[in-house]
Amino acid sequence: MEPSIAVHRTPNERAPKSPPRARELPVVGSSLDLLRDPLRFLERVSREHGDAVEFNLPGQRIFLFNHPDAIEQVLVTERDRLVKDKLTRELSVMLGNGLLVSEGAFWRKQRRLAQPGFHRERVAAYGDVMVRYAERAVADWTRGETRDVHKDMMRLTLDIVAKTLFGVEIASVARKIERSLEVLMDRFAGIGSLIPIGLPLPSNRRARRAIAELDEVVYGIIRERRQGGDQGDLISMLIAATSDEDGSMTDTQLRDEAMTLLLAGHETTALTLGYALHLLARHPKAAGALAAEIDEVLGDRPATAADMPRLRYAEGVVRESMRLYPPAWALGRETLEPCTIGGYHVPKGTQLWVAQWVVHRDARWFAEPEAFRPERWENDFAKSLPRHAYFPFGGGPRICIGNAFAMMEAVLILVTIARRFRFQPTTHAPIALAPSVTLRPKNGIPLVCR
Numbered sequence: 170m171e172p173s174i175a176v177h178r179t180p181n182e183r184a185p186k187s188p189p190r191a192r193e194l195p196v197v198g199s200s201l202d203l204l205r206d207p208l209r210f211l212e213r214v215s216r217e218h219g220d221a222v223e224f225n226l227p228g229q230r231i232f233l234f235n236h237p238d239a240i241e242q243v244l245v246t247e248r249d250r251l252v253k254d255k256l257t258r259e260l261s262v263m264l265g266n267g268l269l270v271s272e273g274a275f276w277r278k279q280r281r282l283a284q285p286g287f288h289r290e291r292v293a294a295y296g297d298v299m300v301r302y303a304e305r306a307v308a309d310w311t312r313g314e315t316r317d318v319h320k321d322m323m324r325l326t327l328d329i330v331a332k333t334l335f336g337v338e339i340a341s342v343a344r345k346i347e348r349s350l351e352v353l354m355d356r357f358a359g360i361g362s363l364i365p366i367g368l369p370l371p372s373n374r375r376a377r378r379a380i381a382e383l384d385e386v387v388y389g390i391i392r393e394r395r396q397g398g399d400q401g402d403l404i405s406m407l408i409a410a411t412s413d414e415d416g417s418m419t420d421t422q423l424r425d426e427a428m429t430l431l432l433a434g435h436e437t438t439a440l441t442l443g444y445a446l447h448l449l450a451r452h453p454k455a456a457g458a459l460a461a462e463i464d465e466v467l468g469d470r471p472a473t474a475a476d477m478p479r480l481r482y483a484e485g486v487v488r489e490s491m492r493l494y495p496p497a498w499a500l501g502r503e504t505l506e507p508c509t510i511g512g513y514h515v516p517k518g519t520q521l522w523v524a525q526w527v528v529h530r531d532a533r534w535f536a537e538p539e540a541f542r543p544e545r546w547e548n549d550f551a552k553s554l555p556r557h558a559y560f561p562f563g564g565g566p567r568i569c570i571g572n573a574f575a576m577m578e579a580v581l582i583l584v585t586i587a588r589r590f591r592f593q594p595t596t597h598a599p600i601a602l603a604p605s606v607t608l609r610p611k612n613g614i615p616l617v618c619r
């Protein structure tokens with residue numbers, strides 16, 4: 170029925186409307202559901218309400234958007250009205266004002282300075298390190314043993330990022346970094362991410378100590394590189410980078426960028442590989458197809474960066490793993506001013522979430538979305554998708570700077586491992602997930618080597 174009181178609007182003024190609201194409790198909103206099981210929560214509210222839904226955390230009004238067109242608005246068209254969301258901004262305790270959290274003109278300048286380090290040729294030059302380290306890692310694996318491949322991949326990708334980024338050999342410094350990183354990852358996992366870092370709690374004290382330890386390592390390397398010149402690693406390149414406006418980066422800026430690359434650059438790739446091995450263990454046919462491709466492309470020799478264009482099935486495995494288990498399972502922004510997204514009015518200060526976990530499993534874009542089918546990526550399937558129906562690396566100007574690095578690393582490590590081993594699952598129960606900043610496996614990924 171039409172309302173009986175006429176509301177006067179100019180002809181092109183749209184009625185302000187908000188997305189449908191999730192059922193939730195007063196005061197705490199959806200925090201309990203979200204903390205208990207964020208993935209199920211996002212799935213449920215999306216199933217119940219469709220492409221846009223509103224829910225609340227104390228002090229935060231959140232709109233979740235699931236349609237690729239709305240995601241395009243968040244990541245591209247409306248980006249100048251948005252900044253990173255509250256939860257992402259919390260990471261600045263660790264990352265300072267590094268690329269992942271910086272904004273505006275400062276972010277643009279830093280991104281321009283870092284970009285050459287991720288150019289195709291520079292990344293290709295890291296291929297050798299990636300393969301050599303992967304070969305060394307699998308050298309002492311034995312047939313019949315059960316390994317936690319999540320742990321193995323975390324260590325391997327940390328070693329690779331330490332070498333390519335800092336020019337640091339494993340064993341000494343990387344082990345120290347590893348311990349400090351573990352403390353920090355735990356501190357920012359689950360409920361921990363909602364506890365203010367300023368509170369005098371033992372977990373906060375441990376986190377601050379870990380940050381101080383990482384700082385010591387990072388500043389030490391910066392000092393060394395300033396004296397020693399370009400070693401072909403990323404940090405050397407960042408030190409050499411100068412901007413037209415105001416010369417080279419200060420040590421603090423370098424520290425923030427280095428810390429960001431270290432943290433953003435190893436766990437995500439490790440997760441991709443862990444889930445890929447998990448999925449291959451459960452899909453022997455796919456493991457067989459991968460082995461056939463490796464035989465054909467590589468024969469008996471190790472892979473190189475130049476093989477990438479021919480390792481198509483391996484690339485499909487990596488893409489499909491990131492579809493089903495996106496390491497970055499959601500990302501967020503906050504509105505600086507009111508805007509319209511997905512046809513809804515979004516007030517200033519609203520948190521906007523888009524969730525790879527939900528969109529990557531949407532049957533409108535992916536037939537049989539729960540099925541692991543690396544071959545779906547053949548014949549340029551990606552090009553047939555709406556933009557941002559698949560966005561493991563985000564999109565728009567803030568797309569992951571390391572995406573080519575990560576794709577190459579994941580494919581080269583995957584084929585290096587698959588040349589020597591196939592795996593069997595230790596159980597057929599669904600894998601338990603523990604989403605924090607990234608989508609981590611709750612109990613590791615134990616697999617039997619064959």
Ligand code: HEM
Nearest residue numbers: 268269433434437438496497500562563567569570571575
């Ligand atoms: C499979 C592996 C990876 C995944 C899934 C991933 C995912 C992402 C996503 C989704 C974003 C965008 C966040 C947002 O828009 O809020 C991002 C940004 C970023 N990633 Fe990655 N990443 C991966 C590997 C890497 C690697 C290897 C590096 C560096 C060596 C890296 C460095 C960064 C940086 C610096 C940013 C911030 C870029 C900016 O805002 O300018 N990532 N990543």
